[in-house]
Amino acid sequence: MSTTSGAHTLVRRSHEERVLRILQRFGALSRGEIARRVGLSRTTVSEITTDLLGRGAITVVDTDANERAGSGRPAERLAIDPGSGQYMGVDFGHRRVNVAVADAAHEIIATGTARYPESAQWPERLSAAFALVERLQVDRRVHYGALQAVGVGVPGWGDRSWADGVAESFADRFHASVIVDNNVRFAGLAEALHSHPDTVNNLIYLRLSDGVGGSLVVDGRLVRGATSFAGELGHVTVAEAGTAACRCGKRGCVETFASAPAILARCRAEGAQVQTIDELRTAVAIAHPGVERVLRDTGAVIGRVLGAAAMTLNPSEVVVSGEIVDVSPALVQQVAATITYELSWQPEMAPVVRAAVLRDEGGALGAVAALFHESPLLKSYPEAVRAPSGGRTSTTKEHNMAGPVVRVGGARCRS
Amino acid sequence: MSTTSGAHTLVRRSHEERVLRILQRFGALSRGEIARRVGLSRTTVSEITTDLLGRGAITVVDTDANERAGSGRPAERLAIDPGSGQYMGVDFGHRRVNVAVADAAHEIIATGTARYPESAQWPERLSAAFALVERLQVDRRVHYGALQAVGVGVPGWGDRSWADGVAESFADRFHASVIVDNNVRFAGLAEALHSHPDTVNNLIYLRLSDGVGGSLVVDGRLVRGATSFAGELGHVTVAEAGTAACRCGKRGCVETFASAPAILARCRAEGAQVQTIDELRTAVAIAHPGVERVLRDTGAVIGRVLGAAAMTLNPSEVVVSGEIVDVSPALVQQVAATITYELSWQPEMAPVVRAAVLRDEGGALGAVAALFHESPLLKSYPEAVRAPSGGRTSTTKEHNMAGPVVRVGGARCRS
The missing domain is CATH 3.30.420.40 (ATPase, nucleotide binding domain)
Incomplete structure (x- = not known):
């Protein structure tokens, strides 16, 4: 009986989360409405809501007496208690x-x-x-x-x-x-929840900034790793010779190639006068060919690293973020193209690849x-x-x- | 109150798992012994065991009357009910x-x-x-x-x-x-639990066989990914030109380089007469220089792929398995060396890298x-x-x- 009871408890836990999530999304609902929306029986929903009421997590806000079309006793409507x-x-x-x-x-x-x-x-x-x-x-x-x-x-x-x-x-x-x-x-988690609060359980997030950092959501949970370094994609080696030394002590890390300062420096080496991201925006607006080339190359390199990570984790979304990404549509396009090719052998794996929606917040x-x-x-x-x-x-x-x-x-x- | 109650429930859930795990490891124990071993209060353990007894997951097997040194009422000893x-x-x-x-x-x-x-x-x-x-x-x-x-x-x-x-x-x-x-x-999960049932929560597992497959344990759970392809490390691209076509349709996948048949074929190209893994074992025993080179090269390539995966996931263990690994100590040594270098910038990330312990079972x-x-x-x-x-x-x-x-x-x- 132990494991079956355990399994039962597990299912109940997950049902409770679904009830709370429905209340977060829709506000006050009657037990019957909750049951319909989460696809559970009235009995199960009653048990769950009784428990949640007892714990003070939700509260009875009113009844549906005013809106009620049919006859019968008005139903209580429940909502998450914001005062809790x-x-x-x-x-x-x-x-x-x-x-x-x-x-x-x-x-x-x-x-x-x-x-x-x-x-x-x-x-x-x-x-x-x-x-x-x-x-x-x-x-x-x-x-x-x-x-x-x-x-x-x-x-x-x-x-x-x-x-x-x-x-x-x-x-x-x-x-x-x-x-x-x-x-x-944290920013990766926010991105995972922002666009698809109910569905994105697997996401890889890469931020190009002064450095390059990453974030992973696996099965709906943030991944920290054994010693909390999970997501450090900035120091994956992408090239071995002729590349700049990284502050980490190795050579050819993603960061030496794809951090915002590295991208700007590579654009300057291609003859574009870009010291700042605003200047990069201007160069992109005039379709500076050297800048386009640098952004495509960056996208291809990042795409291979993210493609390998996607092969490992099979996420539903891959998100690239950072101020420099916002002004470089070619970069994200190339990231998407490269990931698409890497995963082309198994079309069911294809994730959504996109720029981040959230900014500094x-x-x-x-x-x-x-x-x-x-x-x-x-x-x-x-x-x-x-x-x-x-x-x-x-x-x-x-x-x-x-x-x-x-x-x-x-x-x-x-x- | 909602989230705090939630957090409390969460802690209790995890305590229950710890109690069950201690009983799995040590057999019959009194409540006091359980409390000491899991580091919980007597009160908490009493609540947990009452619940587990009620669900039939554990049972009272005897008392410690015979072994008891001091005075006082004999304590019941509890164990997981194998008949459940x-x-x-x-x-x-x-x-x-x-x-x-x-x-x-x-x-x-x-x-x-x-x-x-x-x-x-x-x-x-x-x-x-x-x-x-x-x-x-x-x-x-x-x-x-x-x-x-x-x-x-x-x-x-x-x-x-x-x-x-x-x-x-x-x-x-x-x-x-x-x-x-x-x-x-499943084999990766078994490997994660076999050597360290209580501690390995983060493991990357790679099997070199007719193909190359992988398995991930993150935070103590098997990772399936969004469409259950997580762990398909065999089709990460490791070289782009001059490599054999992969059965997946791409070129330069890990599998074209590191599957057992690919390794044997590369050894033959180096002049070693190896058609089978037994023959490879013999070639390794005589330290055939071409074979050594192939195994080192294979280890370096796999090591870079696993190094990137380790940068992503920060596991505590990386395990390489397969019959061909068992006869190729140089391969695992090189995998370990390459991963060590890749993660050298952050010594806290260094995982244990080893060959699998479990075989066909x-x-x-x-x-x-x-x-x-x-x-x-x-x-x-x-x-x-x-x-x-x-x-x-x-x-x-x-x-x-x-x-x-x-x-x-x-x-x-x-x-």
């Missing part, structure tokens, strides 16, 4: 921090941006972020007391020792669970999404839970495990 | 079918092999498998009535229309849930493991559930969804 918590996503870039706050119904209720000089160190960046959240609170949109969890995106991974400090600062300040992760990883939205969109997402995070110092709770012994980048605190997470 | 079900793994190769049957405690209680000619079609292969299971039943080790689920591994994917037929045949015959998948995928063991080792594993399988025709149950409407390769039937899965 707030969730904050924070994305630290090199020159700005973005914040997005959502309620428990997954509605974004506040966003903001604060700037700092590129030379700013972590204390200054944190101060800017905290001041920004303070302003959002003064506007009465954000309530510290309602904050359940904070997801913080940080650039790159170079020296991770400060990730712990960042996590701790946020946990101490907001008495909430905190997750810290690479902001490209993606990181903060993805950080929020990581907190609650798919509860199994958090399973891939290290099991590291800690009460913040001076927080409202004592440390719960069984949760007190060490971990590199996750801090979870506050009584609300364990009550 | 049997699980069968089936692996169809080109010339044989392997079967392994496990009880609910994850102990393998019966194994067997039946052969058929390579020319045998599916009806003949199925008959051979059913006759083999019949013999295992006559030996009183396997009980049809106890069979909860069957995992069936099949070679390759070429024409998948028959996968449905295979699933249906097994569901009809055994009135049990059936999963059909690529046997290399891996597929059937992996098929069993897929059924129950990690319940979340099944989450990545399409939600396709169906009562077998003539089975003991009527079709449950809410589960009656169409799906390509999964058939789940039998009342036991929904009671």
Whole structure:
């Protein structure tokens, strides 16, 4: 009986997620409407909603008495309780921090941006972020007391020792669970959820910026890997001789060829006067042949790397992002063409290949999404839970495990 | 409250899995011993075991009265109930079918092999498998009535229309849930669980055989991808010119270079008289320089492909398998060296690179493991559930969804 019961529980878990997702999408619904939309029996939906009501996740908002055509008792309508918590996503870039706050119904209720000089160190960046959240609170949109969890995106991974400090600062300040992760990883998740919230379970995301980073969603979950470096496609070797040395110490990495500075430099070597992405846009507008060639070559190289990754992971979408991608349609076209050829032997594998839809806001939205969109997402995070110092709770012994980048605190997470 | 409750449930789910795993490993334990071994509080363990007892997954086997040193009431000892079900793994190769049957405690209680000619079609292969299971039943080790689920591994994917037929045949015959998948995928899972049942959550597996196939375990789950082609590393392009045409229609695929027949052919081109893997073994034993060169070159090419995959997925282990690998230590050494260099920029990423431990039995063991080792594993399988025709149950409407390769039937899965 064990495994069958287990399987049954598993199915129920997944049904519960479907019920919550339908309520997120459609707002208030009666049990009968929920049953129809998720394709479950009334009995099953009743059991699930009873449980969700008991846990305070959803609430009865009204009845369908006014709209009801037929006879019979009016049906209660249920909705996610927006008062059941707030969730904050924070994305630290090199020159700005973005914040997005959502309620428990997954509605974004506040966003903001604060700037700092590129030379700013972590204390200054944190101060800017905290001041920004303070302003959002003064506007009465954000309530510290309602904050359940904070997801913080940080650039790159170079020296991770400060990730712990960042996590701790946020946990101490907001008495909430905190997750810290690479902001490209969060941006990829946001992209996966943005266009197809219900269907994109497998996505490969590549961002061309000062460096080249990637993000993977597999079976609806962000992939971190064994030591949280998953998605580091920037350092795949694409050529062995005659290529520039990479900051990583190897030669011929994707990054030496396809980062924004590398692309601009290669365009200049082809005679185009492009120092900035704006100048590249102008060169593309006049169809500068050297620039076109560089963008096609870049697309082909990236396409082969992403094609191999797609052969490995069989995603439904491959997304390329970055300011430089936005001004270079030829690049994305060539990426798509190369991936199409690589996977041509098996047409069923063909993914959608496209430029990213979200711009700078993606990181903060993805950080929020990581907190609650798919509860199994958090399973891939290290099991590291800690009460913040001076927080409202004592440390719960069984949760007190060490971990590199996750801090979870506050009584609300364990009550 | 919704998400926090959700997070709490999630933690409990994971604790339950830890309790079950400890019982699988150590047999009968008291609640106190369980609590110590999994690092949970007595209270939490009590709640979990009460639930598991109620579901019939575990049973009280005795008390520790005899061994008890101190005073006080003897403590009940709990164990997984082996009578709670049997699980069968089936692996169809080109010339044989392997079967392994496990009880609910994850102990393998019966194994067997039946052969058929390579020319045998599916009806003949199925008959051979059913006759083999019949013999295992006559030996009183396997009980049809106890069979909860069957995992069936099949070679390759070429024409998948028959996968449905295979699933249906097994569901009809055994009135049990059936999963059909690529046997290399199952073999990779078995390899992931074999050496490190508790720790390997991220593994890349490559098999060099008549073709080249792969398998991925990410966050403890088998990866199928959007259309179940994940892991098809055999058709990554590794060279573009002057290489043999691949059966897939492209040129320069890994498979044209690193399948067992391709390696043997390249050795012959270097003057070694090797028609078979046994002859290759002899050539390796005398350190034939041409053969050594071919194996090193193969290892370097595979190493670059696996290095890129490791950059993508950040696994803790990379495993290379196949008869030809077993006789070619130089190949695995070179794979390891190349991956080490590719990931050298980030020492924390370095995975263990090794030859497979399991041989021909891996597929059937992996098929069993897929059924129950990690319940979340099944989450990545399409939600396709169906009562077998003539089975003991009527079709449950809410589960009656169409799906390509999964058939789940039998009342036991929904009671």
